[in-house]
Amino acid sequence: MNRPDFHPEESEFLREMEPTLARNRSLAGPCPPTDLLMAAVSGVPLEDAGAVLEHAARCPICAQLSRDLAAHELPGVSDAEDRRIRARWEPRRAPRPTASVWNWLWRPLPAAVVFATLAALVAIAVRKSPSVIQPVSPVETARGPSVSPTPAPAPSAFALVLQKAAIKIPAAAVLIYRSDRKDSQAFLKDLAAALEPYRRDDYAEAARLLAPLTGKYPDAAEPAFYLGVSQLFLNQNESAIASLQMAGRRAGETLRDDASWYLALALERAGKPDDARREAEALCIRAGEYKDKACAAAHELGKVEPKPR
Amino acid sequence: MESFEAVYRKYRDIVLHFGIQCVGRREIAEELTAEAFLELHRHWETIELERLPSWLLTVVKNRAADHWRRKELERRYMVAELPPIQTPNPLSRPAPAGLFENAALKPVHRICLTLRYVQEMTVAEIAARLGLTEVQVKGHLQYARGLLRKQLSGEVSR
Numbered sequence: 001m002n003r004p005d006f007h008p009e010e011s012e013f014l015r016e017m018e019p020t021l022a023r024n025r026s027l028a029g030p031c032p033p034t035d036l037l038m039a040a041v042s043g044v045p046l047e048d049a050g051a052v053l054e055h056a057a058r059c060p061i062c063a064q065l066s067r068d069l070a071a072h073e074l075p076g077v078s079d080a081e082d083r084r085i086r087a088r089w090e091p092r093r094a095p096r097p098t099a100s101v102w103n104w105l106w107r108p109l110p111a112a113v114v115f116a117t118l119a120a121l122v123a124i125a126v127r128k129s130p131s132v133i134q135p136v137s138p139v140e141t142a143r144g145p146s147v148s149p150t151p152a153p154a155p156s157a158f159a160l161v162l163q164k165a166a167i168k169i170p171a172a173a174v175l176i177y178r179s180d181r182k183d184s185q186a187f188l189k190d191l192a193a194a195l196e197p198y199r200r201d202d203y204a205e206a207a208r209l210l211a212p213l214t215g216k217y218p219d220a221a222e223p224a225f226y227l228g229v230s231q232l233f234l235n236q237n238e239s240a241i242a243s244l245q246m247a248g249r250r251a252g253e254t255l256r257d258d259a260s261w262y263l264a265l266a267l268e269r270a271g272k273p274d275d276a277r278r279e280a281e282a283l284c285i286r287a288g289e290y291k292d293k294a295c296a297a298a299h300e301l302g303k304v305e306p307k308p309r
Numbered sequence: 310m311e312s313f314e315a316v317y318r319k320y321r322d323i324v325l326h327f328g329i330q331c332v333g334r335r336e337i338a339e340e341l342t343a344e345a346f347l348e349l350h351r352h353w354e355t356i357e358l359e360r361l362p363s364w365l366l367t368v369v370k371n372r373a374a375d376h377w378r379r380k381e382l383e384r385r386y387m388v389a390e391l392p393p394i395q396t397p398n399p400l401s402r403p404a405p406a407g408l409f410e411n412a413a414l415k416p417v418h419r420i421c422l423t424l425r426y427v428q429e430m431t432v433a434e435i436a437a438r439l440g441l442t443e444v445q446v447k448g449h450l451q452y453a454r455g456l457l458r459k460q461l462s463g464e465v466s467r
Binding site for chain 1 (some may be wrong): 332450
């Protein structure tokens with residue numbers, strides 16, 4: 001809280017009030033900050049709510065202030081606020097391109113190109129080693145001879161490209177468990193162990209290790225987030241949606257946008273392009289590292305004809 | 310059945326105002342309001358309208374709890390980073406009781422007086438908190454000080 005600079009008249013007023021202040025000073029205890037007081041009075045489940053409410057019951061100043069503030073008439077939602085709030089669920093207002101014959105002609109073209117490439121590669125492989133014909137999955141073929149386990153960005157039926165999320169551990173995560181250093185260290189140790197297979201692109205193992213951590217550390221966003229990303233790579237899209245929504249609810253500033261972005265990817269892959277677009281649009285209006293990508297993605301998703309539900 | 314648009318228009322102010330009560334800052338309350346209505350949009354097919362607006366307010370309350378938890382984490386993190394100096398406890402200000410009692414004072418005057426002289430907020434902070442202009446806050450403070458001074462001088466002369 002800032003200490004205000006009282007002008008002389010206010011300082012004089014305070015001097016005059018001092019005897020009254022002193023007389024009225026009671027043993028009600030110290031007053032909590034106003035925002036904390038109002039949160040507790042409003043029923044927000046806070047750690048300190050009990051102490052704050054107990055104080056408010058004894059302190060006439062806080063009791064009066066909370067009553068007055070609750071009754072105070074605030075301005076309603078402004079036009080700018082209204083626009084920002086609506087942007088979270090409303091589709092872009094830009095006119096969508098109308099479906100034409102050309103759309104139908106162009107749409108199968110990328111798939112045809114991919115198919116032709118695959119056919120050519122298989123033919124070459126058969127010609128080079130006619131005696132050893134191994135079954136080749138389309139994905140492996142598309143990747144070529146690389147032995148990297150990192151899944152290549154899909155060639156892709158999706159507007160949003162899946163890339164591996166960098167590992168970010170915010171400093172505050174260290175203190176996730178109420179500053180209990182022993183628990184904090186346990187959290188970091190568990191998380192580091194679970195992220196090791198993630199680093200190696202072994203997403204199945206990462207998911208297996210991360211899943212129990214989401215329950216063990218219910219305040220931490222990181223296990224749910226990296227679990228969601230791993231599930232995306234495993235093509236478990238519905239599970240990824242659940243994990244990333246959980247991560248979004250738990251996330252602080254550091255992971256919030258990451259969780260939204262990967263949730264948009266999961267939604268698109270789960271056949272929910274409208275929901276994916278809404279997530280992308282929400283990111284698009286926020287400043288942050290995903291802004292440009294999200295705006296482009298929202299635009300791309302806007303071109304996809306919604307599936308009937 | 311009401312449309313989502315109608316429900317949004319009906320409850321947006323209530324939800325925003327409740328959000329401001331829960332977190333104190335309008336821009337954060339706006340975010341909570343957006344999240345509450347986004348949740349409603351996601352559950353629109355299954356939600357029973359009789360549960361509104363309390364369902365929305367519960368979403369706001371839960372998101373506000375997350376906000377306070379993050380704030381607390383940040384505060385503890387800062388405390389952990391500092392050398393072991395006695396950090397100011399937010400619960401350390403002594404509580405004067407029975408202040409600003411005057412029948413002529415309106416609630417907004419009492420709020421301004423308490424926020425300024427007990428909570429030591431700046432005029433700008435008070436204005437933002439109450440949705441007023443700084444000029445309005447200064448006016449309320451000046452009027453309220455005048456009334457209390459008269460009351461004090463009356464008590465002294467008696």
